[in-house]
Amino acid sequence: MTTDTSAGVRSGIGTSARRPDGEPKVSGNFAYASDLSSEDMLWGATRRSPHAHARMVNLDITPALAMSGVRAVLTQNDVPGEPLFGQEEQDQPVLCDGIARYWGEPVAIVAADDEETARRAAAAIIVEWEPLDPLDDPDEAADHGKVFREMRIRRGDEEAVGSVVVEGFYETATQDQAPLGPEAGFAIPDGLGGLDLYITSQWIHVDHRQIIACLDMEPDSIRCHPAGIGGAFGSREDISLHIHVAMLSLATGRVVKMVYDRSESFVGHVKRHPARMWYRHEADEDGNLVKVTARLVFDGGAYAHTSRAVLANAAFFTVGAYRCDNVVVDAAVSQTNNPPCGAMRGFGAVQTCFGSEMQMDRLAQALDMDPLELRRRNALAPGDPMATSGQIIQGSLPTIGVIDAVEAIPLPLPLTEDDPRLLPGGTGLTTPKSAVVRGVGYAVGIKNLAFSEGFDDFAEARVIMTAAGIEVHTAAMEVGQGLVTVCQQIARTVLGTDRVAVVWDDTSQIGSAGSTSASRQTQMTGGAVYEASIGLRDRLIADHGGDDLRDDGVYRNSERVATIAEICAGGPIEHHVQFRHPETFEPDENGQGDVHAGFVVAAHRAVVDVDPELGLVRVVRVDTAQDVGRALNPQAITGQLEGGIMQGMGLAVMEQLVVDGGVIKNPTFTDYLIPTFVDAPDVETRIIEEGDHWGPFGAKGIGESPTISSTPAIVAAISNAIGKNLTRVPVPPEDIIGNAATLKASPHS
């Protein structure tokens, strides 16, 4: 069968096929969940805890019920089924159960005739609190055993010693996914006691499982539908307003819409875990890693969400993309009264990549060795054991390839103009060109693909030939990344036609596609679409005695033997697949085992201009070389690489949720700063195509790599500019200035 774009197929794999939802999006007609509306709908609103930790001593909803236009006011007592929900562990009450455990925890929900009445009613509810001391220190929590998970990795000889030793302590801040689209839910009663739900989600089946448990309803009575989403990046992997909007709709028998505004969105979804990481790297005189020891403490906040899996990711990538035969890692993710943390693009690997890449640079300094040479010397390759888990790398892993490719990209020219827009501080006019010092830094990152540790990870797809064309049915969530396009392209190439439409099925129509996360959908849903397309193709060819399938029918010996109309005479023909990746296993008590389904590697190089006296940074360029397996859609890949770099840059220089006593001090776009057009660096990308051992056409997932090693590359560049090691992100100006007194400002050259 053809693996290249078939003759006659214009928009198959390998092309930058246009996304099918592009036109509605540019013309303002795309139906995001937050745009859904109906004549008689009610609006939902949420009352939240003003304390990070408090006992609820009085809850009186009568003032809200008494307001005109209010149709329902619900509390935890009104939850019909399981009182607790959660993706990995069911530990979070649907609504406050008497103790608020984080600032903003939902207490009660209201449905009213209009948005303003709903909000006013929520505010009118009387809630009296007895504040309790918040536990906001993850180290203290870990010391007291308040942890969602502890992990221990021991591989090789714990007593091994290297002649060159570097230690460091590193911190990463709480980062928010900040997708532009807000949390939104739209619940429609079906008149039979059930509901149709349209909610911003990354995994409708896992949402569905939790919703029916809490509502005590039969699976088919609630249908979760894929809905239009304005970005996710992990924020939608967990339940936010899902159960609430469903409860309000059931209680009122009416359509209910619920949308979080930006401030509520900051409170209403999980964050990236802030991390504290202590490392010791030991090498021999030639720069071969001998042992890596690390202690990691992640702050999981109030409820479990996906903390167990995040910690595992962080721990397993403690060493990074390098060989090391002796590894000692102790890691914990704590339960505190800080904002709950969960999935954000990179999922634990971001934090440990920062720590380990800073360490590699320190090691290179101690060895008086070029930082890239040190990385090449220790680079992981297929056939090597993963340093932490001992798993032998299968599939492709072009670690040296990505290093070489990013190094080969020509550096940008030195700054010659005085245009303030090209200087640190921009139009703020803070910095004369003479005050600028340029730095260059590199980093390499590794990530696993799909779910791990024995999780039964699968994706379903159904491919159907109709008289009008091919339909690809899936419940996978398209969050903007371009999965929809890739599914079309795969089906087009296999089935020999451009006429392919993706149809989003709800939870009652098809099985789970799994989460849109873990860089998994191209390989998993793409893999399911591929196999379903192959199955359909094989069946049609066999049924009609042919040897080829083209746009207009089945062919034998280059002659058509059956038209599409004839093929579909008895109705559409379909093939359904439940696709699984290679099996993974739970690690043993030392963290050893075939824990992961596959790996992807990337390298980044950053060029920064620094004003050391003010501690201001302009990120001039971030280049990347990415291991992609097979480029199914080059333009979409570039979009992921550039977008991910921007999020990595945000963490490096400006993004931080400031949390004090469990309270978020900057839950707005005014003070939670994400990069704008005038902060964005130029980006050059290179891709390396070495096919992976599973997935459609050898393609790998690439969604997370760009956010992983971009951050340490930028920090390494700043460090290079000022001649000082840096230890925390986002890098505050104070950390840069610290050296200003002794630094002779070099004329920019």
Added chain:
Amino acid sequence: MEFTAAHDLEEALVAKAQQPDAQLLAGGTDLMVEVNLADHRPPKVISLRRVEELQEVLPDRIGAGATWARLERSQYRALAQAARTIGSPQIRAAGTIGGNVGTASPAGDGLPWIAAADADIVVQSAERGERIIPWSEFFVGVKRTSIQPDEVITGVAVPQDVPVAQEFAKVGARNAMVISTVSCVVMRGEDGYRVALGSVAPTPIRATRAEQMINAESTVSDAALDEFARIVSDEVTPITDHRSTEAYRRHAAGVLARRLVERTLA
């Protein structure tokens, strides 16, 4: 909500006199944030958008209704520089200097220029007519001014002796749409330097001790600039908040002031 769209200044003044508790609306870039996010429901609003008298920009009088987009082309160099950093192009198309003055945020980007220029704030009421208030008597605290409830800001009166050599700079945590960490305006005139700063005190301030020191120097040596910067750092009274620390603001204030003096000399 009672809404009055004033079509001229007199209508606006009469309305404000009748409704002293009414909120004035020009660009909306401050008021509407309160409406959207804090559920602020002003019972009475008077819109100034259509009042042409407020749009007039002359060398000695900048109308309160002049937008920051317009002021990007101001003849006053440092004011134009400041205008360019305010918010975003969309914010600048709507936000006005009158709004910036009336809101009187400690971080108001247009306010250090007013202080350095020794400009006056012109307010007017139906009953008492025009009142000219020196800037230092107008800005009295964090988001507090000495305006009376029946008064409307009509403009900024710019003295004739505003030096031509003037420079602005603002430090922020990113390069657009950012509340300033520290901002500074330095003017070099025949009678010496003027140094104004924002975000380092409850109101915009002049660094008078630093000015005295540098104006006493016959030549501006490196050593003098070092001392000048040190005094600026010492003189300001910034706070630590979620955006920055007192220590950084002190340091940055000194650096900016020094660099701007150097720029006025270049």
Added chain:
Amino acid sequence: MNVTFTVNGEVQTVDISGPESLLSVLRNNLDLPGTKDACEQGECGSCTVTLDGEAVCSCLVMAADAQGTIVTTVEGLSSDDSLHPVQVAMLDAGAVQCGFCTPGIVVAGAHLLDENPHPTEVEIREALSGNICRCTGYGAILRAFEKLSAEES
């Protein structure tokens, strides 16, 4: 109170009782949900419309104050049979991912080109500095506008 203004060439009258924003009226009263509400603070640009020839954040315009104004939203830039050149360029460049920022960028970008048909890269960046995108990293959007800038008007 009744407020009458022109939206996408059509005169509209809405009944306003409070200080709600133009954004809210466009989305909830006029069935024009193309303009987005990502922050409602003027910090993201997703609500950008043109009003009397200026690109502004509609979340910061009090609807009551829009009396007599001429407003264009993203829906007004395309017709049933054709897309605005900015929309075509964005699609060609792969500059649309989740698309939530896209309407604001289309309106702000179209406005930029009306004022300055051949902007340089730094001019494009500065003109769009009020429009946040979280998905694309801005690269493809920049390429879309650089291509438009290079074209003859």
